Amino acid sequence: MSESSPDPQDRYRETVFLPRTSFPMRGGLPIREPETLARWKASDLDQRIIEAGRGREVFTLHDGPPYANGHLHIGHALNKINKDVVNRAQRMSGKRVRYIPGWDCHGLPIEWRVEEEYRKAGKNKDAVPVLQFRAECREYARKWVDIQSAEFQRLGVQGEWHNRYATMDFSSEAAIVEEIGRFLLNGLLYRGLRPVMWSPVEKTALAEAEIEYHDITSTTIDVAFPVIADPTPDQALSGASAVIWTTTPWTIPANRALAYGPEITYAVIQVDDVAPESLVPLAARLLLAEDRVADFCKTSGILEHHVLSTFPGSALEGAICSHPLRGEGYDFDVPMLPGDFVTTDAGTGLVHLAPSHGQDDFVVTRAYGIEVPELVQDDGTYAPWVPLFAGVHVFKAADPVCAALTDALQRRIANGDAPAGLLARGSITHSYPHSWRSRKPIIFRATPQWFIRMDGEGHLRAKALDALKGVTFVPEIARNRLTSMVEQRPDWCISRQRAWGVPIAIFVHKASGEVLRDPEVMQRVVDAMREQGADVWYSADPARFLGPDRNPADYEQVFDIVDVWFESGSTHAFVLGQDGLNFPADLYLEGSDQHRGWFQASLLESVGTRGVSPFRALVTNGFVLDEQGRKMSKSLGNVIAPADVTDKLGADILRLWVVNSDTNEDLRIGNEILKQQGELYRRLRNTLRWLLGALDGFSPAEAVPFSELPELERYILHRLTELHALVRRGVETHQWVGVYPALHGFCTTDLSAFYFDVRKDAIYCDGVDSLRRRASRTVLDILHRALCTWLAPVLVFTAEEAWTARFEEGESVHLQAFLTPDAAWRDEALADRWTRLRGVRRVVTSELEAARRAGLIGASLEARVRLPLTEREAADFGDVDWAELAIVSQADVELLVNAPTIYLDGDGSEALPGISEPHGGPTVAEAQGQKCARCWKVLPEVGSHGAHPGLCLRCVDVVETRMPGMDGASA
Structure with missing residues (x-):
């Protein structure tokens, strides 16, 4: 290199330890x-x-x-x-x-x-x-x-x-069938008739997890049921009709009882005047909850009425009504029964019970021995034996049901009897269950299904709730959700009427209806399925499973398949x-x-x-x-x-x-959010790239023992112990929220904006044997190993790329362990000191930025900083190389005697340390001297060495070590 080179920095470029790495700036991830x-x-x-x-x-x-x-x-x-x-x-x-x-x-x-x-x-x-x-x-x-x-x-x-x-x-x-067999043999599995969620479109029972809710508009009707047995002492119900309100007119054919609230106050009113369009007959006596009278009169067109009597719901015990379609094939009594689910929030305070089509209805009516009729077929149409409505689809039944109820009311009026039939019709938009597959409404329908018993024999509900007490929930609030669902769920309906699934491989004795609970039969089924799969249930002779001692003609072979939730719940x-x-x-x-x-x-x-x-x-x-x-x-x-x-x-x-x-x-996710993640990724990648470039040529022999590390390096290692604790907490608690944002903050704030910035000069320009440079690269080696392993669970590809950029490709980062900090690295006192130092540094860099904006300086290395410190501040910070820490060429500390010390943060708050404003902040001026052609610091000593007049003395030593033959004329 000639001394006459137009750029004097070119003479020394090869002596600077510029970063080199094969790890590219752009990820090119796709x-x-x-x-x-x-x-x-x-x-x-x-x-x-x-x-x-x-x-x-x-x-x-x-x-x-x-x-x-x-x-x-x-x-x-x-x-x-x-x-x-x-x-x-x-x-x-x-x-x-x-x-x-x-x-x-x-x-x-x-x-x-x-x-x-x-x-x-x-x-x-x-x-x-x-x-x-x-x-x-x-x-x-x-x-x-x-x-x-x-x-x-x-x-x-x-x-x-x-x-x-x-x-x-x-x-x-085979294992799923074996699990079904366990429930069969321990008595928890039974076949019963009870209402289940049913999809008329898919023609199968559904689980709650297969349901979603959408708004629909339903026909609402108020229907009068004549009272035919009055238990009240003063015969308050004489000539009266109980009024119910429902959003499912199609369930009226299945009505078998009415429910009242024992604690609710009821009233019998007499109708005195009605609007012309009202269906309610004059002088009608109607029974409903006292709190619902006003709303009912408004919706049914009753203009005037008076109250005949009021009484508690408990007085209705023993009351019996007749079905409003009596004489049309519905010739049975409709008893009034207590129900704790009855409220006065809407309707009339009386609920019609169709045990085939509602869980509460089923429970209450069965408790009183009332039959559960099967009126609706699997496609949602009324069965052939349903009077008046055979073949009608339930979702199209509102008009024919209302027509039949209107006819019934007219006949009663003509005969001078208590009202029976339709008193009012309206509509309501409300949330209704739909199948999440077909997106079509479902119904509740009583059909023979296979259930797992939640209560009684086996006490499954109680055992499940007890088991949950030992489970850890993340987040903990989720415990309430699962617990309440287990507390409230009915018996588990596990049967489906479809073809693609695991069959409920069970036999039922035709004559007695008894389920066959034989361990040997079940084992033969399981063994066959393990060899040939569930298809064997459809292809094999039942005698293969029943054995030689039973006649297949005596048994019904069940072909319902099991609920897929039972299947997935059995995967353990x-x-x-x-x-x-x-x-x-x-x-x-x-x-x-x-x-x-x-x-x-x-x-x-x-x-x-x-x-x-x-x-x-x-x-x-x-x-x-x-x-x-x-x-x-x-x-x-x-x-x-x-x-x-x-x-x-x-x-x-x-x-x-x-x-x-x-x-x-x-x-939330979208293009803008993903763009933000791309920016975060770029910063993490740049951190890894800088580490790799600065570690070029590093070998273990270069490492400095912990005891010899400068304070700044020991502070960074302390920060690693804090981050390691965060990662450990994530591992132990499975709670990772906030962990990786903290790692990102460490990379951008602690490393890129602070440590790398401060140590860049030492890494690039110090000599090979410099303790400061060796110490910094020792910590960079640790940082690389820590960050690659900590980022590996998330940035699985990038961490691998950053690892193999230093080590052999065969040594995957995913075969490594997390870096475990040495206990000696944790130093809370040192961390507190450097937290305060960084607060002071923020004040200095803020002044430097102001000077740059004012045109006083260009780069920070063109600056000289005067830093006023009180005696206490000087005792705390007097040994700090402020020029290095602030990345300026020159820094002077001015001691202020007897000045008060008020530590402030960079923003002026007293929460964190900084320079005390009462005694003045730092001042910035142009650095004195010439710019070193190698490290770019402005120092008075530049020009003092004859062979290398363009260098500072530190750079002269490094150049003569790096390039022994170099003098002022040539290299």
Whole structure:
């Protein structure tokens, strides 16, 4: 290099330790991530992870199976990424983690998809042999299991994908039937007639978890039931009719009783005047709750009335009415019964009871021995034996029911009898249950179904509630939700009237109606299914299961399939407790909707067959909404698909969104939010890149013992102990909210904006043997290992890239453990001192920025700072190299004798230390001297060395060490 070079800095460029790294500034994640997945597959990383965990304490997160139907949605991504973060963090904390992903493969949605193909081809599903239909359903599910598996892996989710479980595997189907058999043999399973949620469209019973609510407009009717038995002492009900109000006119044919509230005050009124359009006859005597009289008169067109008598509801005990359609095939008495569910919030304070179509109705009427009629068929039409309405669909029954009730009322009026029939008709918009698959309204319908008993023999409810007491909930408030659901749920209806699923493989004796409870029969069924799958129940001769001592002609073979929630709730039976997996599982983690779904089904199934909860802890995440807080919908155009994010931004961006969100609440996502996550990612990546560049050529021999580290390095190591405590808390509590935002804050505030900034000069310009440079690179090495491992559970691809940029590719970061800080690193007193120092520094840098804006200086190295300190401040901070800390060329401390010390933060508050304003803040001036051509500091000593007149003395020493032959003429 010639001395006459136009740029004197060029002479010394090779002596500066400029950062060098193969880790690029741009992530290029959509391209690099698939390449990384391919390398992991080629190196069999999943198996190496399994092998590395042998002999360690086991941690088991049991996977709640997603449904094998369609591409992944953003809720799938949220859930699986959450699970993956937990699993990876547990593994890097020293546990053996084997994650077995699973799929729910049976059920109605898959049936519907296959039936859609039939309809397109003009085929009748009922004409297709059941085994052929089941085979097509199986193939459909298998296709989507493979597709979803690939999509989950693209998200960076680590698991034993080759060893996944599926509810349609032969071994799984056998285990599910075995669990049904356990309930059969322990007496908790029974067949009974009671109302269940029924889909007329899908022609099957539904579980509560398969229900969603939408607003509909329903016809409302007020109906008069004549009193024919009056128990009141003064015959207050003589000639009166009880008035009910209902939003389901179609249930009137099933009416068998009326309910009153024993504590409610009732009134008998006489009608004195009505509007012309009113249906209510003059002089009618009507019974209803006193509090509802005014509203009823308004809606029914009663203009004037007077009260004949009032009395408590308890006085109605023993009252009997007649059905308003008596004489038309409904010739039975309608008793009035007490019901604690009756209120005066709406209606008339009297409730008509149709035990076939309501849970409360069923319970009350059965307690009094009243029959439960079967009037509605599986398609929602009235049965042929229903008077007046045979063949009518219940959702189209309002008009014919109202017409029949109107005719009845007219006949009663003509005969001078107490009113019986329709008194008023209206409409109401209200929330109503719908099937979440067909999006069509459902009904409550009493049909013979298979139930698991919640109370009585076995005491399943009480045992389940007791088991929950030992479960950890995250967040804790979720305990109330699951507990209340278990407390309130009716007996569990587990039967479905469909074809694609695991059959309730049970026999019923035809003559006696007794269920066959024979362990040997059940074992033969289980063994056959383990070998041939559930199809064997449809293809084999029943004699194969019943054995030689029973005649198949004497038994009914049950072909109902089991509720898919029972199936998924049974997965612990064929996944956990074997092959190194804990039972109970250490953790179940799903969305908050699973309190009524998988969490509850798993709890009841396990407690019912094993007496214990299948999980030690439950973690719940919220739902994903768009940026405006709306539910995602194709019609709104606000759907964010995981595949779109990975293709455009990369999986690590999506994973970063998950851990930066409060997953305990509902989350929001959209293009702007993802853009923000991209910015956060860029800062984290830049931190890793700077670390890697500054560590170029680092070797363990360069490391400085902790006892010899400067204060600043020991302070940074103390900060690592604080972050390690956060990570440990996340591992131990499964509560990760706030952990990764804290790591991001550390990278941007503590490192990039402070430590890296302060130590950049030493790392770039100090000599190789400089203690300051070696100490800093010692800490950078620790920081790199800590950040790569702490970020690895989330930024699975980026952390791997940053790790292999320093180490061999075979040494995956995902085979490493979290860095564990030395106990000596924790130093609260030192941390307090540096918190105050950073407060002072903020005041100085604020003045530097003001000087820069005013044009007094350009870069901070052009500045000289005068820092006034009181005696106490000087004692605390007098040994600090303020020029280095403030990144200026020169800094002078001015001692103020007898000045008060008032520590202030940089914003002027007294919460944190800083420079005391009463004695004046720092002042900024131009630094004196010349600019060093190598380190760019402005110092008076520059120019004092003859051979290197453009350098400061520190840089002269380094240059002559780095380039021994270099003099003033040539290098």
